[in-house]
Amino acid sequence: MTPTTAPVPSRSVRMPTAASLAASAAAVDGGVLSRADLAAWLEDRRRAQAQRVERIPFAELDGWSFDDLTGDLRHRSGRFFSVHGLRVSSDFGPVPTWEQPIINQPEIGILGIALRDFDGIPHLLMQAKSEPGNVNGVQLSPTVQATKSNYMRVHGGSEVPYLDRFRRPELGSVVADVLQSEQGSWFLRKRNRNMIIAVGADVEAGEDFAWLTLGQVNALLREENLVNMDARTVLSCMPDWQAQARAVEAVHSDADIRSWITRRRAEHEVRVTAIGLSKTGGWNMGDTEVSHERGQHFSIVAVDVASARREVRAWSQPLLKPHGTGLTALFVRRWRGVPHVLLRARAEPGFVSVVELGPTLQCTPENYAHLPAGLQPAYLDEVLARRAGAVYDVKLSEEGGRFLHAQNHYVVIEVDDDLPLVSDEFRWVSLRQVDELLRYDHHLNVQARTLIAAWRSL
Incomplete structure (x- = not known):
């Protein structure tokens, strides 16, 4: 229903200041979770989110197939993403023309971090989340990390926690809200809405979530393969407290x-010109991968996934595997x-x-x-x-x-x-x-x- 009056700014949230963000950045131990509590929580989430990921032939993908005419790899719903060929001519770099596969995911997803004040110190609501392509299973993720297909539940899975806080933020609660790109060599015009939203005391941390200070997140950012890409891009949009x-x-x-x-x-x-994946020069289409003829750059492969803690418990999908x-x-x-x-x-x-x-x-x-x-x-x-x-x-x-x-x-x-x-x-x-x-x-x-x-x- 369309509101008939203008929304009223929220009185339940406290917006961060440069001073409070600096204090949060300095708080590396303590806050809602101590350093020991944080380490124990991460280890517990790793055990709870055990995930099986296996390479499979393309023929065993469920719901995905190569188009008979173009060879493009698509989902039967027409949503999520597709893999097709691209012909490129560019004056940037040493190679002026080439052809390559590329992921086409035109829908705009949401990457969002909720920010809540605890005793004058802003805390970030971070999620422990396993992804099929992660080298080590669970990594620290934003509060919300969802494509439009995911949050519209095209896959038939469960709802994305905290999503409505970002789809319909309260007036006066937006710290950052900007469209940002992803890898321009692997994605075709992929964009996500990077958001930071201040929330009130009514927002609590669910089982896979924890309130962390900026200092705690920064410390984890210095550890190998722990803070995921989606969290890092949202963190970069945080107002500079220095x-x-x-x-x-x-x-x-x-x-x-x-x-x-x-x-x-x-x-x-x-x-750039879209071409059929099967017509992409210099690339070979095999039963288990689409790969470059010199073995360089990347391959397109297929995986089967089983996870006890995702919106969908089991699925299969293509992935891009860099070399x-x-x-x-x-x-x-x-x-x-x-x-x-x-x-x-x-x-x-x-x-x-x-x-x-x-x-x-x-x-x-x-x-x-x-x-x-x-x-x-x-x-x-x-x-x-x-x-x-x-x-x-x-x-x-x-x-x-x-x-x-x-x-x-x-x-x-x-x-x-x-x-x-x-x-x-x-x-x-x-x-x-x-x-x-x-x-x-x-x-x-x-x-x-x-x-x-x-x-x-x-």
Whole structure:
């Protein structure tokens, strides 16, 4: 029913301030759960959410099939996602044209974290969630992590807890609400609604959920494969609580940074054409995988899943399985005492806006092994040479609902002022400017957002 009067702002929630977020970031032990309680809760959830994932032939997929005409892999409902072929021409990177499979999931999902005040300290409602593609089963996830097909219950499963808090947030409770992309090389124009919502005392933690301080989440972010990709991207949208990042000084003005992004979007050209998966050049379609002829990049595989703690207890689905572990790095320097990060304007075939800002380095080195030295990724040698002194170097998983054992080494390296820019695709951007860009859609890619969350955790 359409309301006949304007909604009234909620009086039951307390919105976070920079000071309260700083206090939450400093609270690494205590709060609702002590450090020992948190470790025990995670271990208990791992035991409770034991999950079986087995590779199967495509012919054994339930509800999924290859289209007779195109070879595209689709679900019989027409929902969830599909895998089809893509022909790409691009002026970004060493290869101007190629063809590849890509995941097409046009619906917009919700990734949301609820924020509640406990004795003046904001706590985040985090979920222990197992995904079929996770390397280790349970990882720390947002309060809500659901595609539209999931929360519309196309699969016939149970309801998503806390969903209505995010679909219909109370007036005055929204801390962040922005559309953000996912991997532009693996997803075609995939977007999710990244949300942080302040809630009141009526919201309690369910069995698979726990209230954690920002400091506790940041500490877990330094552990391998524990905080999942969806949690990291939402965390990056949290307002910056670090006073030092609020300084007005920056290498480039805000107007210059916006103009640079707009120019890169106007000048880069990426053309994509949907083609049948069976017609995708350079890729072989087998009984158990769709794979690149050189064994590089990734494969499309099928899995059968059984889980006691998901909305659906058993299902099968395709997953994208990367070949090799990625290396994703961010250079950080101080200019007049203000932290800046070196970002690259990247053009990827799946981006809605052609270009988004990525980290300093984003690659899987094995995929470039066959290319000459002049075509290796910019700053790869510098990252490898300086990695031993990194202030952050943690292996983290990518989205376990669509990718099988996808991992990147995420690295943050502090550098001196003498690092030259290799091209106009790079800019030093202050953390205050990053914070501002994260308020708007499609400016930083998912890898850069993870590294911003990692840098803030330090």
